[in-house]
Amino acid sequence: MSSIHLEDLTVKFPHDYDTIQRVAKFISETSSEKVFTLQRLYDLALPSTTFVFAQLLSYLVEINVMKKIVRIESSNNRGGIKDFSSITEVPEEIYDWIQEKMIDVTSENIRILYRVANFND
Numbered sequence: 001m002s003s004i005h006l007e008d009l010t011v012k013f014p015h016d017y018d019t020i021q022r023v024a025k026f027i028s029e030t031s032s033e034k035v036f037t038l039q040r041l042y043d044l045a046l047p048s049t050t051f052v053f054a055q056l057l058s059y060l061v062e063i064n065v066m067k068k069i070v071r072i073e074s075s076n077n078r079g080g081i082k083d084f085s086s087i088t089e090v091p092e093e094i095y096d097w098i099q100e101k102m103i104d105v106t107s108e109n110i111r112i113l114y115r116v117a118n119f120n121d
Contacts, residue, residue, distance in 0.1 A: 008063075009023075009024075009056070009059070012055075012059065013052060013055070013056060015048060015052075016047060016048055016052050016056070018046075019045050019046060019047045019048065019052070019053075019056065020056070022044060022045055022046060023044070023045050023056065023060070026044050026045075027060075027065060027066075027116050030116045031116070032067075032115055032116045032117060032118035033115070034115060034116075035069060035071075035113040035114065035115045036113060036114050036115065037111070037112075037113060037114075038057075038112060038114070041053075041057065041114055057114070061114075064117050065116070065117055066114050066115070066116060066117060067085075067114065067115050067116075067117045068085065068086075068112065068113075068114055069083050069084075069085070069112070069113040069114065069115060070083065070084040070085065070086060070087050070089070070090055070110060070111075070112060071083050071084075071110070071111045071112075071113055072084070072090065072094055072105055072109055072110060073109045073110075073111055074096050074098040074099060074103075074109070075096065075099070075103055075108070075109055076098065076099060078098050079098055080111075081094055081095075081096050081097060081098065082094060087110075090105055090110065091105060092104065092105055093105060
């Protein structure tokens with residue numbers, strides 16, 4: 001994360017300097033191929049409140065430091081079928097190549113994940 005973004009975050013969230021430092025360290029040390037659940041990121045950041053965490057994560061996505069992934073998973077919990085960048089892109093049904101059949105997309109097989117953005121994003 002560039003110092004400009006870090007300065008922006010410090011101005012936006014002055015009472016969460018330690019959280020920003022933890023997030024900045026995590027981003028600088030993490031490969032863009034790894035994905036994380038919202039809970040895992042929350043546990044890493046240790047924010048003062050969930051509201052601050054939501055604002056911080058939203059801002060990091062907005063400035064293209066983090067990428068949000070909407071993943072459709074196979075109903076047999078054996079992996080992801082396809083990733084989307086927005087919930088509005090998700091179809092009502094999709095071909096599950098793991099089970100080799102069409103499945104309905106429901107809230108049970110949608111996961112929201114995050115990853116550190118790379119230069120190609």
